[in-house]
């Protein structure tokens with residue numbers, strides 16, 4: 282037990298340290314990324330533009346990785362509040378639209394009447410980013426449709442399908458689907474495992490879905506995946522509704538999403 286305790290303290294210390302470094306590193310990356318973009322505008326030759334574009338892609342990837350580390354080290358220090366998630370989903374999709382090629386169509390069906398859930402806005406943003414990034418990776422060769430829907434649903438005591446995963450009650454159901462390459466059974470079984478990836482080195486960390494899984498579980502929700510090779514993939518996330526407390530106003534989560542330096 283003592284060993285376990287020592288181990289968990291060590292992990293906690295590493296987490297804090299990594300979080301600190303990741304945060305500073307993120308700011309540096311922001312500068313590299315910003316000046317690369319500026320240099321691309323000024324660059325005279327096509328070759329130079331191409332090099333700068335590679336630099337820009339690499340620094341973007343580095344930022345993704347740092348964000349994963351930040352999410353890990355932040356686990357336990359999130360701030361949950363009664364939150365209306367629709368604006369966060371819409372804002373995040375806007376950001377995603379700006380970065381994806383035109384070959385990817387984004388469809389969204391967001392029920393604007395969905396009530397609040399107890400959630401940290403940054404975690405919600407992170408979940409959507411991770412799922413949509415994977416969807417894009419699965420479709421980037423041929424293009425396709427990224428579909429995001431948000432509905433509310435009630436799970437009844439007699440819904441045996443859910444009995445093992447969720448308490449009866451009212452839930453938000455967020456689904457993120459793509460028409461990409463899909464997965465076979467052996468991959469589906471491992472998708473939520475930390476460090477499981479089928480992507481090239483430097484492209485995938487294998488942490489994206491384990492982060493999403495961790496967030497959903499800590500919110501007493503449930504995530505499931507349906508996928509077919511060559512057809513596409515759908516992720517469904519159920520999150521319990523807060524029925525009592527008053528939700529915060531939209532200004533607060535706008536700030537949380539863009540205020541990356543607050544970690």
Ligand code: ADP
Nearest residue numbers: 415416419478479480485486487488489490514
């Ligand atoms: P990473 O994206 O860094 O590999 P993830 O944990 O996010 O890590 O995903 C793990 C693996 O699950 C991916 O490498 C991929 O094989 C598979 N995967 C996840 N999402 C999808 C998707 N939408 N379509 C096809 N495969 C997926």
